[in-house]
Amino acid sequence: MLFSFAIILLAGLAAGYLFEQIRLPALMGMLLAGILIGPYCMNLIGDAVLNISSDLRRIALIIILLRAGFGLKMEDLKKNGRPALLMCFVPAVCEIFGMYLLAPYFFGLSKTDALLLGSVIAAVSPAVIVPHMIQIMEEKYGTKEGIPQMVLAGASADDIFVIVLFSSFLTLAQTGTVELSAFLRIPTSIVSGIAAGILCGWVLSWFFQTFTVSTAKKVMIFFSAAFLLYSAEDLFTGTFGFSGLIAVIAAGMVYAAKLPGQAVEVSSAFSHLWSAAQIFLFVLIGAAVDIRYAAAAGGKAVLLIALVLLFRSFGVLLSTAGTKLTKKERLFCVIAYLPKATVQAAIGAVPLSMGIACGNTILTIAVVSILVTAPLGAFLIDLTYKKLLIKE
Secondary structure: OHHHHHHHHHHHHHHHHHHHHOOOOHHHHHHHHHHHHOOOOOOOOOHHHHHOHHHHHHHHHHHHHHHHHHHOOHHHHHOOHHHHHHOOOHHHHHHHHHHHHHHHHHHOOOHHHHHHHHHHHOOOOHHHHHHHHHHHHHOOEOOOOOHHHHHHHHHHHHHHHHHHHHHHHHHHHHHOOOOHHHHHHHHHHHHHHHHHHHHHHHHHHHHHHHOOOOHHHHHHHHHHHHHHHHHHHHHOOOOOOOOHHHHHHHHHHHHHHHOHHHHHHHHHHHHHHHHHHHHHHHHHHHHOOOHHHHHHHOHHHHHHHHHHHHHHHHHHHHHOOOOOOOHHHHHHHHHHOOOOOHHHHHHOOHHHHOOOOOHHHHHHHHHHHHHHHHHHHHHHHHHHHHHHOOEO
């Protein structure tokens, strides 16, 4: 396991550095390094690490979610209330609809299988979007209009919405029926996640005000609380859902609002942790990608993804219509909503493992979507945010 950790860190650092030297996002290099050293290429990562890969990715994601919470302010979200809400589901619905129309012609899928494929592909990647939005917020681009805050919040809720749809369409593909009550998980997950996060943030604020605790211990306590919130998702399997992802962000927001000075110190500590965590996150996402499936799909999968992204882009433009945002700012929102990685790596293989006939096709297109949109989206965000957003 230690050898695998060393290989992951060294390969991720080296690849990230090389890509930065050619003015490309380090993320692209880390993803590529993961593919090369992963089980489907050089096979340098041990089974012990691969078996806990999803847990390691969760830890890295929790770090960046806490940083996001520390940087978000409620008044910033209120600036874009309606579009922020629409961004949670309208782009995903448009992309799934595009897949419903196009996938049967490209790969001969049934309409039900096309919906299942759409729900796998439609989720954006918090692992890619959140760190970029935090960087943009720290540099004060678009913050006066609340644009990176809106994208960050919308991307977090987007995942909940899409995963609920995926569960419903998976049941439909297996049994031919769908439980309408499952859709109640969407609002209950969001509301319960916000409530739990507010309570957690308030309790931690009270505790740190009452007792003298070092910054290092605050980080450990926050880690423990975030782990509990995130793992609580597994306890809610029925109609009533819970979003640990939103709960973690809400806890950070409340803590930062009550103790802004302390929040800066804790956030700085998490920033240092993120330097190593991002390597594990993106290298292990790359390691989960079987490049053979992508090669087998050929140009058809790339073309299909490009077309459904047009549907998603229309959904983003629809969500931001009628706002005070300029054309450039709305274009940035479109670009920021392109990357896919985390959810596709997590659920792309589920239909195949459950014996769904089109499972191999779904996995193939999920792999291609990661390879195409994660580096492309990250590159375009880095390339355009200073040109499209106004610096505060």
